[in-house]
Amino acid sequence: MLKAAEAIVRFLVEEGVDTVFGYPGGYIVHVYEALRKSDIRHILVRQESAAAHSANGYARVSGKTGVCIATSGPGATNLITGIATAYMDSIPLVVLTGQVPSSMIGRDVFQEADITGATESFTKHNYLVKDASQLPRIFREAFHIASTGRPGPVLIDLPHDIQAEDIPCNYPETVQITGYKPTVKGHAGQIKRALKAIAESERPLILAGGGVNLSRAHAELLTFSEKSGIPVVHTLMGKGAFPSNHAHYVGMIGTHGFSYANEAVRMADLMVFIGARIADRTAGGTQILPENMSIVHIDVDPAEIGKIVGTQVPLVGDLGQILKKMNEKIKRKDTSAWLETLGTMKTEETYKTGSLVNPKKAIRVLSGKLNDTAIMVADVGQNQFWTARHFDDLPGRKFMTSGGMGTMGYGIPAAVGAKIAAPERQVVAVTGDGGFQMSIFELGTIAANNIDLKMVLFNNSHLGMVREIQKRVFGQTGHIALEKNPNFVMLASAYGIKGVRVTSDDELEAAFDQALGHKGPFLVECVVDPDESTL
Amino acid sequence: MSVNNRHVLSVLVENQAGVLSRVSGLFSRRGYNIDSLSVGVTEDPAISRMTIVVKGDRYILEQIKKQLNKLIDVIKVIDLDKDKSVFRELMLIKVNARENSRASIIEIVDIFRASVVDVSNETLTVEMTGDEDKIEAFISLMKPYGIREIVRTGLTALERGSKEIKSYKKYGEED
Numbered sequence: 001m002l003k004a005a006e007a008i009v010r011f012l013v014e015e016g017v018d019t020v021f022g023y024p025g026g027y028i029v030h031v032y033e034a035l036r037k038s039d040i041r042h043i044l045v046r047q048e049s050a051a052a053h054s055a056n057g058y059a060r061v062s063g064k065t066g067v068c069i070a071t072s073g074p075g076a077t078n079l080i081t082g083i084a085t086a087y088m089d090s091i092p093l094v095v096l097t098g099q100v101p102s103s104m105i106g107r108d109v110f111q112e113a114d115i116t117g118a119t120e121s122f123t124k125h126n127y128l129v130k131d132a133s134q135l136p137r138i139f140r141e142a143f144h145i146a147s148t149g150r151p152g153p154v155l156i157d158l159p160h161d162i163q164a165e166d167i168p169c170n171y172p173e174t175v176q177i178t179g180y181k182p183t184v185k186g187h188a189g190q191i192k193r194a195l196k197a198i199a200e201s202e203r204p205l206i207l208a209g210g211g212v213n214l215s216r217a218h219a220e221l222l223t224f225s226e227k228s229g230i231p232v233v234h235t236l237m238g239k240g241a242f243p244s245n246h247a248h249y250v251g252m253i254g255t256h257g258f259s260y261a262n263e264a265v266r267m268a269d270l271m272v273f274i275g276a277r278i279a280d281r282t283a284g285g286t287q288i289l290p291e292n293m294s295i296v297h298i299d300v301d302p303a304e305i306g307k308i309v310g311t312q313v314p315l316v317g318d319l320g321q322i323l324k325k326m327n328e329k330i331k332r333k334d335t336s337a338w339l340e341t342l343g344t345m346k347t348e349e350t351y352k353t354g355s356l357v358n359p360k361k362a363i364r365v366l367s368g369k370l371n372d373t374a375i376m377v378a379d380v381g382q383n384q385f386w387t388a389r390h391f392d393d394l395p396g397r398k399f400m401t402s403g404g405m406g407t408m409g410y411g412i413p414a415a416v417g418a419k420i421a422a423p424e425r426q427v428v429a430v431t432g433d434g435g436f437q438m439s440i441f442e443l444g445t446i447a448a449n450n451i452d453l454k455m456v457l458f459n460n461s462h463l464g465m466v467r468e469i470q471k472r473v474f475g476q477t478g479h480i481a482l483e484k485n486p487n488f489v490m491l492a493s494a495y496g497i498k499g500v501r502v503t504s505d506d507e508l509e510a511a512f513d514q515a516l517g518h519k520g521p522f523l524v525e526c527v528v529d530p531d532e533s534t535l
Numbered sequence: 536m537s538v539n540n541r542h543v544l545s546v547l548v549e550n551q552a553g554v555l556s557r558v559s560g561l562f563s564r565r566g567y568n569i570d571s572l573s574v575g576v577t578e579d580p581a582i583s584r585m586t587i588v589v590k591g592d593r594y595i596l597e598q599i600k601k602q603l604n605k606l607i608d609v610i611k612v613i614d615l616d617k618d619k620s621v622f623r624e625l626m627l628i629k630v631n632a633r634e635n636s637r638a639s640i641i642e643i644v645d646i647f648r649a650s651v652v653d654v655s656n657e658t659l660t661v662e663m664t665g666d667e668d669k670i671e672a673f674i675s676l677m678k679p680y681g682i683r684e685i686v687r688t689g690l691t692a693l694e695r696g697s698k699e700i701k702s703y704k705k706y707g708e709e710d
Contacts, residue, residue, distance in 0.1 A: 177607060178610045303605055306597065
């Protein structure tokens with residue numbers, strides 16, 4: 001017999017967890033006491049939402065399930081945006097929340113919140129533990145559900161008294177969930193049909209989505225494209241799925257993608273969707289997909305196939321496994337003319353120099369200075385697309401952002417998680433002045449743990465993307481300005497974090513050299529013209 | 536576009552707290568309409584079975600089945616064929632029945648093989664089971680007497696013959 005809180009920590013160790021992100025409180029103290037006595041590293045964030053975002057960044061870089069912990073009531077509700085963010089981008093998380101004692105549930109007591117009810121629609125599954133003896137099964141199931149099939153967050157709500165009970169500590173070897181058996185292997189007949197559709201096409205095009213990054217099927221996708229001769233476009237979440245320096249690489253599609261990549265989709269007669277859910281931001285409400293186009297859709301989640309666009313060949317299963325099987329049989333198509341057409345459509349970016357910093361050029365300059373394994377985390381807004389469009393995602397590098405939810409304030413804490421997962425890699429977080437201030441408190445976490453993270457802050461004293469929409473739709477009237485922005489470099493300095501403010505393109509090289517050369521966290525604030533466009 | 540047909544889904548779920556909320560929540564947040572939902576435990580006390588009547592075209596029905604199957608607590612979902620299944624609903628109905636009308640009401644009750652379960656000076660309470668058509672027909676015959684209250688369980692259904700829900704493949708395994 002073991003105290004449940006201590007058993008929980010043992011289960012975490014069993015699952016290979018060595019780092020958790022959290023913020024303690026009254027009704028999670030038993031777990032915290034057990035954590036204190038363990039070898040698990042606990043990163044104390046400054047607000048719970050950051051715990052979920054950091055666990056998210058950690059999961060995406062490490063390939064493991066991220067774990068975050070908060071107390072009941074406000075601690076749990078602060079996690080909500082982070083949980084929803086992970087859900088929309090299919091990131092495996094196990095979220096632990098404290099809960100008021102079992103006997104008090106439902107009586108609106110101090111710091112009580114129905115967190116399982118609240119997160120029902122954006123967790124893959126959740127548990128309110130009512131019987132401490134079920135904890136071994138619940139933890140085993142939670143990690144299994146979070147990390148298999150289409151990954152996602154799973155929440156376990158732990159009433160205070162349950163944490164203190166004594167339970168037998170037998171961690172089950174296997175899981176047995178009747179209603180959960182994700183399809184892994186692709187259906188042989190469907191694979192044959194997919195290959196046939198590809199063989200019959202003239203201008204086939206692969207659309208790689210975030211699923212390729214999640215399932216780490218990069219090598220299989222590369223082989224698939226090379227063996228078949230099919231060129232590749234990708235979604236925002238699929239950035240990094242295919243090397244951007246490859247002859248088959250076309251570019252990012254979508255409402256904020258490159259027009260030549262969108263044009264390529266319009267010209268194709270067959271699309272092979274690989275781990276892409278054809279979100280509205282990708283297909284522009286399916287507008288860019290021609291009516292009579294053939295579609296092969298490969299995804300681990302059957303519910304994504306046929307949800308937005310009709311599909312000729314649905315193919316459910318793990319991308320890596322399916323592509324491997326297809327690679328055994330696929331025949332090379334003569335796509336030379338098609339590749340040539342696509343090649344001539346590509347336009348080279350030119351960067352104008354104005355009186356302030358050109359953010360697109362800044363990302364290009366930075367991209368040139370980063371090493372081959374750098375991780376680039378973009379926040380949300382204009383900075384997200386400046387980064388997505390101008391950061392070179394060479395093989396070995398990684399790009400991540402909050403794609404589905406579009407959560408401002410994601411960038412900084414996610415980058416913290418990324419750096420902790422891979423201390424040897426360069427990690428850069430790009431944000432705007434809006435998103436930066438939504439997670440500004442994390443400067444405390446960064447300073448306290450001396451996280452060697454480089455922050456690039458594009459400051460235009462506005463919510464640039466909102467301003468752009470307002471200007472386009474309503475004319476010049478009424479845009480939101482972030483008045484009285486602080487002196488960000490001084491603010492960082494108050495936390496003991498070094499920084500530099502850059503007001504022109506000429507200073508970029510020196511500033512990035514200084515940041516990347518510095519050991520420890522560093523802030524580069526770039527002053528940007530509010531009229532700078534996203535695209 | 537196909538028409539908004541009615542479909543009767545039979546859904547096996549884990550008999551656990553929160554399942555009903557997960558299923559009904561899924562319908563409301565994705566904008567699917569439930570006509571009725573009934574639930575009860577099965578031959579296995581760990582498993583419950585829901586009968587859900589929904590309206591929707593083929594796309595909606597496909598989405599409902601796929602999204603239901605994504606719920607961890609959902610074990611199996613089948614779309615019951617109207618010609619191969621038995622549908623029943625139970626209704627309790629309280630109608631005005633003074634001395635002068637009581638006999639004629641009981642006559643109708645007998646024709647429908649329903650039964651009177653309570654009598655008062657002013658009312659009769661009738662219990663009846665049947666498919667939806669039978670129940671609707673009975674309600675319309677009771678209208679002239681004055682209906683005080685109606686309570687219905689919602690449709691419940693089972694496939695005819697020896698086939699069981701468990702013999703169906705799980706969604707995604709098919710084709």
